[in-house]
Amino acid sequence: MASDLPAWIEIHGHPLYAAQDAPQRRTERRSAGIFEEFLKAQRQDPRTEWEMVVELDGRMIGTVGLRNPRSGTGVLGWGFHPDHWGSGYALEATEALMQFARADLKLIRLEAWIYASNQASQALALKLGLHLEATLRSRVRWGDGWMNDCIYARVYED
Numbered sequence: 001m002a003s004d005l006p007a008w009i010e011i012h013g014h015p016l017y018a019a020q021d022a023p024q025r026r027t028e029r030r031s032a033g034i035f036e037e038f039l040k041a042q043r044q045d046p047r048t049e050w051e052m053v054v055e056l057d058g059r060m061i062g063t064v065g066l067r068n069p070r071s072g073t074g075v076l077g078w079g080f081h082p083d084h085w086g087s088g089y090a091l092e093a094t095e096a097l098m099q100f101a102r103a104d105l106k107l108i109r110l111e112a113w114i115y116a117s118n119q120a121s122q123a124l125a126l127k128l129g130l131h132l133e134a135t136l137r138s139r140v141r142w143g144d145g146w147m148n149d150c151i152y153a154r155v156y157e158d
């Protein structure tokens with residue numbers, strides 16, 4: 001909802017959260033742009049993007065997302081306010097979204113693209129049953145340098 005924007009900006013602007021993104025991408029303008037895209041996605045027909053909001057006491061504390069860019073495959077994303085890290089919310093919410101992806105959308109492959117420096121996200125992906133499929137070397141501009149990008153995936157036909 002549009003009213004979630006202040007909480008979204010607060011989450012993404014938190015130094016611990018922002019540290020997981022490339023330095024040149026840590027701007028409020030970019031965060032607001034992503035939020036705007038999520039609102040637009042609600043009007044898609046057919047819909048190919050979903051962002052599930054997790055609330056605590058009526059305030060957004062995080063989101064988990066699913067994009068369905070091609071037949072059969074979904075791409076997962078997640079992010080929570082650092083005050084709530086380690087509470088199990090990310091795991092629980094993503095498992096629910098994966099259930100939707102499999103049962104309702106009939107997806108057979110789920111991916112998560114994670115920067116090599118992001119240890120928490122990689123641990124979460126493994127806990128969700130995804131496996132490291134590939135490390136794309138120096139794929140992401142990271143300030144003055146480059147960062148590897150890791151593709152984690154789970155295929156339900158395995």
Ligand SMILES: CC(C)(COP(=O)(O)OP(=O)(O)OC[C@H]1O[C@@H](n2cnc3c(N)ncnc32)[C@H](O)[C@@H]1OP(=O)(O)O)[C@@H](O)C(=O)NCCC(=O)NCCS
Pocket residue numbers: 017020077078079080081084085086087088089090091092113114115118119120121123124125127
């Ligand atoms: C990744 C993120 C969503 C994890 O959120 P979280 O609330 O800590 O996750 P949960 O509490 O649900 O933890 C689930 C599991 O993930 C793993 N995990 C999470 N954080 C971890 C860390 N810092 N180190 C090791 N494992 C970690 C653990 O296996 C944990 O299960 P366990 O506690 O039973 O061992 C959170 O760190 C975050 O929002 N990061 C910033 C945004 C981001 O990086 N988004 C992803 C971009 S690809």
